[in-house]
Amino acid sequence: MKGMVVSRVKIADWAVLKGRGVLTTIGLGSCVGVVLYDYRSRVGGLAHILLHDSRDFPNKSKPFNPAKYADTAIPLLVREIENIGGNKERLRAKIAGGSQLFKNQKVRESVGEKNLRLVRQVLEEHGIPIIGEDVGGNYGRTLHFYVDTGKTIVSTVGRGEKEI
Amino acid sequence: MGEDTVNSFKLDVLKELANIGTGNAVTSLAKLLDGEKITMEVPDAKLVPLQDIPESLGGAELPVAGVFIESTGDIQLTILFVIPLESALKIISVLLPAARGDFDALEQSALLEVGNILTSSYLTALSLMTDLLLLPSPPAIAIDMSGAIISTVMAEARVQDDELVLLQTTLNSRRKRIIGYILIIPDRGALGTIFARLGIR
Numbered sequence: 001m002k003g004m005v006v007s008r009v010k011i012a013d014w015a016v017l018k019g020r021g022v023l024t025t026i027g028l029g030s031c032v033g034v035v036l037y038d039y040r041s042r043v044g045g046l047a048h049i050l051l052h053d054s055r056d057f058p059n060k061s062k063p064f065n066p067a068k069y070a071d072t073a074i075p076l077l078v079r080e081i082e083n084i085g086g087n088k089e090r091l092r093a094k095i096a097g098g099s100q101l102f103k104n105q106k107v108r109e110s111v112g113e114k115n116l117r118l119v120r121q122v123l124e125e126h127g128i129p130i131i132g133e134d135v136g137g138n139y140g141r142t143l144h145f146y147v148d149t150g151k152t153i154v155s156t157v158g159r160g161e162k163e164i
Numbered sequence: 165m166g167e168d169t170v171n172s173f174k175l176d177v178l179k180e181l182a183n184i185g186t187g188n189a190v191t192s193l194a195k196l197l198d199g200e201k202i203t204m205e206v207p208d209a210k211l212v213p214l215q216d217i218p219e220s221l222g223g224a225e226l227p228v229a230g231v232f233i234e235s236t237g238d239i240q241l242t243i244l245f246v247i248p249l250e251s252a253l254k255i256i257s258v259l260l261p262a263a264r265g266d267f268d269a270l271e272q273s274a275l276l277e278v279g280n281i282l283t284s285s286y287l288t289a290l291s292l293m294t295d296l297l298l299l300p301s302p303p304a305i306a307i308d309m310s311g312a313i314i315s316t317v318m319a320e321a322r323v324q325d326d327e328l329v330l331l332q333t334t335l336n337s338r339r340k341r342i343i344g345y346i347l348i349i350p351d352r353g354a355l356g357t358i359f360a361r362l363g364i365r
Contacts, residue, residue: 010215010216010218010219011214011215011217011218011311011315011318012214012215012326013215026218026224026225026309026311027218027224027225027309027310027311027312027313027314027315028312028315029308029311029312029313029315029316029319030315030316030319030320031312031315031316031319050315050318050319050323051319051322057322057324059324059352060324061324061325061326061327065326068326099312099316101230101306101308101312101313101316102232102304102305102306102316102320103304103305103306111316111319111320112316112319115319138306139308139312140308140309140311140312140313140316141312142225142309157227157307157308157309
């Protein structure tokens with residue numbers, strides 16, 4: 001990690017980076033971490049998405065934070081990646097999170113599932129293929145994305161880590 | 165916070181409500197833990213950026229047990245009782261002397277009950293003071309990194325504000341060194357209703 005930029009992405013937050021560096025987000029529960037990566041220009045971004053669809057929330061905060069919702073965070077990330085030299089056509093996605101931590105939530109579609117559904121839908125609308133994922137289950141995840149290689153590591157409490 | 169601006173006077177009022185609520189909860193917890201002496205810090209009521217809440221309890225990666233309850237009725241409240249795993253093990257060893265400490269179903273249900281009792285006593289106090297009907301949901305438990313638990317609870321609460329009123333209390337037991345946190349997140353309308361009940365504008 002020596003000499004590398006390590007940028008921490010908080011909840012409802014985003015970051016983009018070019019070249020050598022790591023984008024990290026800790027504690028994805030029902031939230032979904034979305035990595036977008038242009039392998040050729042080695043430009044990438046990460047968003048930590050809290051909620052599914054901004055159109056479902058009429059009383060949003062002002063100023064509006066687009067990184068909080070799947071439908072607005074992904075277009076934002078695409079734009080910002082393009083701004084630092086990435087190409088939308090080459091973007092690939094990796095996603096992690098969308099779990100259901102609390103056991104007795106007996107609902108038809110959990111918050112995590114809703115988030116995942118919207119993330120997949122918005123990525124598809126933008127023509128961005130998902131090439132790696134670690135989603136669902138009942139546990140939280142931490143994600144490290146190495147921007148220069150695209151390598152993405154997901155770690156958990158008590159379940160080890162894996163590359164997606 | 166939209167039209168319901170929260171000034172420092174209002175935050176003090178919330179602090180006092182939390183103080184009485186937590187006092188009640190501490191008494192219940194002490195009874196449950198064989199008369200263990202529990203102290204509580206003066207509750208904090210503050211406006212916190214959403215993004216900083218997962219960090220507010222000793223780091224987003226800290227392994228914790230979280231008991232989550234939603235209260236409906238006259239107002240909507242989200243309640244989370246967070247215990248770092250080390251403390252959770254001590255609570256379990258008092259309640260279940262033969263426990264293995266592996267957080268199996270029985271041990272989780274013991275923690276769930278502790279969370280339930282704490283929260284119910286808190287809500288009872290709040291309900292008496294404000295004369296509001298508070299209906300807690302059945303509690304749910306998760307054991308994971310605190311950041312994942314807290315962000316999930318905020319998503320469950322469909323938090324739309326980027327800044328939240330957070331009532332936070334730290335519980336401490338000297339002898340056994342048990343630490344616990346109670347987080348209360350009232351929704352936007354709830355604060356207005358509470359202040360109106362107390363005659364505060």
